[in-house]
Amino acid sequence: MRNRRLLVVALTLILAFSLVSVVRARKNDKISVWIGWSQLLPVYQEAAEDFEAKTGKKVEVLAFPLREFERKLAVSVPAGNAPDIFVTSEYIIPQYIEGGYISLPPRNVSKFISKSFDPNTLKLNTFDGKIYGVPQIGIARILYWNKDLFAKAGLNAPPKDWNELLEYSKKLTTYDKNGEPVRTGISLRKFGGGSGVTEKFQIFLASAGGEILKQTSDGKWRAAYNDETGRETLKLYIDLIHKYKADSFDTKQDSEAFALGHTAMFVREFWPIPYFKENAPDLNYGTALIPGKIEGKSGTVYSSESAFVPKSSKNSKTAWEFIMFFNDDKYIKKMFEEIGWPAPRIDMDFSDVFAREPAYAVANERPEGYKYSTYPPISAADEVWTKFGERLEAAFRDPSLVDNPEGIKKVLDDAAKETNNILKENGLY
Amino acid sequence: MPKTSTGTKFKYKIKGLERRKFRFAMAVMIPTVILYLVLRIIPILGTFYLSLHRWNLIKPYRPFIGLQNFAKIFEDKTFGVALVNTTIFTIIVVLVSVILALLLALALKKKSRIGSFYEFAYFLPFVIPMVPVSIIWKWLYDRTYGVINFVLTSMGLKAVGWLTDPDIALYSIIIMSIWKVLGYYMVLFLVGLRNIPEQYYEAAAVDGAVGWNSFRHITFPLLKRMTLYICVIATIQAFNVFTQVYVMTTGTQGAPAAAVRVLVYEIYQNGFRYFKMGYASAQVVVLFAIVMIISLLQFKFFKTEDY
Numbered sequence: 001m002r003n004r005r006l007l008v009v010a011l012t013l014i015l016a017f018s019l020v021s022v023v024r025a026r027k028n029d030k031i032s033v034w035i036g037w038s039q040l041l042p043v044y045q046e047a048a049e050d051f052e053a054k055t056g057k058k059v060e061v062l063a064f065p066l067r068e069f070e071r072k073l074a075v076s077v078p079a080g081n082a083p084d085i086f087v088t089s090e091y092i093i094p095q096y097i098e099g100g101y102i103s104l105p106p107r108n109v110s111k112f113i114s115k116s117f118d119p120n121t122l123k124l125n126t127f128d129g130k131i132y133g134v135p136q137i138g139i140a141r142i143l144y145w146n147k148d149l150f151a152k153a154g155l156n157a158p159p160k161d162w163n164e165l166l167e168y169s170k171k172l173t174t175y176d177k178n179g180e181p182v183r184t185g186i187s188l189r190k191f192g193g194g195s196g197v198t199e200k201f202q203i204f205l206a207s208a209g210g211e212i213l214k215q216t217s218d219g220k221w222r223a224a225y226n227d228e229t230g231r232e233t234l235k236l237y238i239d240l241i242h243k244y245k246a247d248s249f250d251t252k253q254d255s256e257a258f259a260l261g262h263t264a265m266f267v268r269e270f271w272p273i274p275y276f277k278e279n280a281p282d283l284n285y286g287t288a289l290i291p292g293k294i295e296g297k298s299g300t301v302y303s304s305e306s307a308f309v310p311k312s313s314k315n316s317k318t319a320w321e322f323i324m325f326f327n328d329d330k331y332i333k334k335m336f337e338e339i340g341w342p343a344p345r346i347d348m349d350f351s352d353v354f355a356r357e358p359a360y361a362v363a364n365e366r367p368e369g370y371k372y373s374t375y376p377p378i379s380a381a382d383e384v385w386t387k388f389g390e391r392l393e394a395a396f397r398d399p400s401l402v403d404n405p406e407g408i409k410k411v412l413d414d415a416a417k418e419t420n421n422i423l424k425e426n427g428l429y
Numbered sequence: 430m431p432k433t434s435t436g437t438k439f440k441y442k443i444k445g446l447e448r449r450k451f452r453f454a455m456a457v458m459i460p461t462v463i464l465y466l467v468l469r470i471i472p473i474l475g476t477f478y479l480s481l482h483r484w485n486l487i488k489p490y491r492p493f494i495g496l497q498n499f500a501k502i503f504e505d506k507t508f509g510v511a512l513v514n515t516t517i518f519t520i521i522v523v524l525v526s527v528i529l530a531l532l533l534a535l536a537l538k539k540k541s542r543i544g545s546f547y548e549f550a551y552f553l554p555f556v557i558p559m560v561p562v563s564i565i566w567k568w569l570y571d572r573t574y575g576v577i578n579f580v581l582t583s584m585g586l587k588a589v590g591w592l593t594d595p596d597i598a599l600y601s602i603i604i605m606s607i608w609k610v611l612g613y614y615m616v617l618f619l620v621g622l623r624n625i626p627e628q629y630y631e632a633a634a635v636d637g638a639v640g641w642n643s644f645r646h647i648t649f650p651l652l653k654r655m656t657l658y659i660c661v662i663a664t665i666q667a668f669n670v671f672t673q674v675y676v677m678t679t680g681t682q683g684a685p686a687a688a689v690r691v692l693v694y695e696i697y698q699n700g701f702r703y704f705k706m707g708y709a710s711a712q713v714v715v716l717f718a719i720v721m722i723i724s725l726l727q728f729k730f731f732k733t734e735d736y
Contacts, residue, residue, distance in 0.1 A: 074486045095487045383703045
């Protein structure tokens with residue numbers, strides 16, 4: 001009787017242990033991926049389905065609005081509840097690397113990274129001499145111009161320098177009887193999300209040879225936009241908005257305005273290309289490099305997003321396996337062509353994509369002297385960009401800055417003080 | 430059986446019953462009390478604790494810094510702008526919505542079929558969640574395609590940048606916010622008004638007190654408790670304004686920068702954008718103190734003999 005009882009207990013324990021093991025094993029086969037760009041979801045989901053079909057391992061992909069995604073990371077990564085993979089930018093990741101939360105890739109992945117990606121992107125993603133993530137996207141900002149509106153204004157090519165940018169913007173603007181713009185020559189980013197405002201300002205700043213921050217010889221950082229290039233860039237905005245009224249706060253803005261024919265030019269990443277294809281298929285437009293302050297010497301903003309595996313991942317092997325799986329031509333080209341997110345791969349031929357969608361071809365252009373301005377790999381970058389953006393938003397609305405170099409200088413000097421204080425607070429100054 | 434003995438026995442029975450009732454009441458209350466502690470009291474105490482630290486959500490080193498976060502608030506110009514905007518928002522929303530709600534409630538006091546329809550119509554906006562309401566109003570306010578500007582321009586008037594003009598944007602949000610809460614406060618006033626016995630008015634009418642006199646000496650004093658309740662919740666809600674500001678004034682199609690910066694938005698930015706939880710908590714403590722002081726003042730102003 002006693003032996004039977006012991007047998008029952010033993011069998012129950014074995015059964016329970018087996019069930020737990022099965023559940024754990026099943027659980028271990030599933031990995032989770034978080035992304036902050038919902039546009040990428042279809043491609044990631046397709047890759048996840050193919051991966052499961054091939055390996056039997058399940059991948060759950062979740063997309064969140066960018067800010068919510070950043071919040072979720074901030075809460076989950078330090079708490080050890082992060083997903084197995086997350087995709088984020090070089091200016092978000094430093095704080096997690098500093099905190100010791102991110103894994104280094106295994107040898108085969110490191111080898112793949114070093115031979116497959118554009119060296120500039122790798123440089124951007126190197127922290128203390130190490131590369132932690134696999135770059136997924138590398139985007140330079142470009143100029144969009146409406147060919148039909150240009151033709152109506154007697155123009156047949158995009159502006160090559162700032163003088164032409166000003167002149168064309170004036171020509172392309174139409175006004176109502178009160179002299180207010182109805183259709184703008186250019187839609188500059190003037191408001192809506194502080195860091196985005198600074199980033200678009202940074203595009204023109206880069207095209208004049210300037211930077212938002214500069215690194216000193218001791219590895220610290222300083223505000224750099226309150227120099228001649230910064231003052232010239234702010235002047236360009238003020239002239240376009242207030243002096244020539246070639247842009248307006250009251251008309252439609254950005255890609256939406258461009259799709260509706262309410263503006264003739266704007267600057268952005270590549271994602272508007274598939275957006276126009278879907279929402280404004282008859283739009284006759286071209287893409288071009290950002291015009292420099294001086295012809296032949298220009299620049300733009302370049303940023304990247306990489307896939308990272310946190311140390312808390314229980315399935316890091318599968319996570320790296322999936323990242324490698326995703327780097328197949330099929331998904332990389334789909335991501336570029338259908339979503340407008342190019343991967344900075346040097347080992348792939350994108351000529352077929354450029355042939356099908358010529359607007360993307362500018363992604364391949366980088367003439368000599370064309371500068372890529374990037375986000376610095378520091379944890380305070382987002383706060384610096386956002387707070388400077390808020391000051392820019394206020395300055396853009398200030399008509400007293402027209403032909404007022406002292407006023408422009410004061411705006412930038414005051415902002416630089418705030419930037420340097422943020423850097424100090426973070427031990428970066 | 431001696432009377433005393435019976436009495437004692439009965440007394441014990443009652444006590445036993447009371448004890449059981451007490452135990453039952455405690456058992457029923459404990460989950461609620463625990464939930465309240467976990468979801469309310471502990472987070473509030475935690476916020477006070479965080480406010481005394483340099484607490485970055487991501488960085489593992491979180492030193493105690495005393496009152497430094499509070500000292501920084503007084504130098505923070507953005508916080509100052511947010512405080513001024515929120516105060517303007519609160520004063521206008523509370524005053525206008527409470528007065529309008531009272532007037533509407535007085536007009537709809539007598540029950541009728543048409544009155545019920547108006548009650549429903551005014552209450553409806555309160556039922557709709559804030560996010561869809563904000564999106565609808567964002568479209569109504571749209572400078573190019575908005576209905577409001579369509580009406581204005583049809584009448585030969587100039588289109589207005591309701592959400593893009595920094596001088597107007599805050600007031601546009603105030604209008605929308607009053608519209609949203611008006612029905613709720615009106616229903617609360619109606620409850621208060623309908624609980625005032627008719628005999629009071631009849632007796633007052635005999636003495637010649639009608640109209641304003643009747644309102645001043647009967648309605649308003651008897652509505653004081655309800656008015657206090659409405660003013661307190663209206664003030665708390667107004668100081669916590671966030672969703673409509675976030676939905677209506679961010680994005681690439683119109684955001685008037687700091688002109689509509691409010692306190693909770695500022696706290697949200699510091700906490701969840703820059704991950705400065707310590708500093709954001711200090712701002713929450715300041716907001717808590719402001720709302721607490723105003724609520725106490727309201728209690729003092731509306732003091733009745735009941736409490």
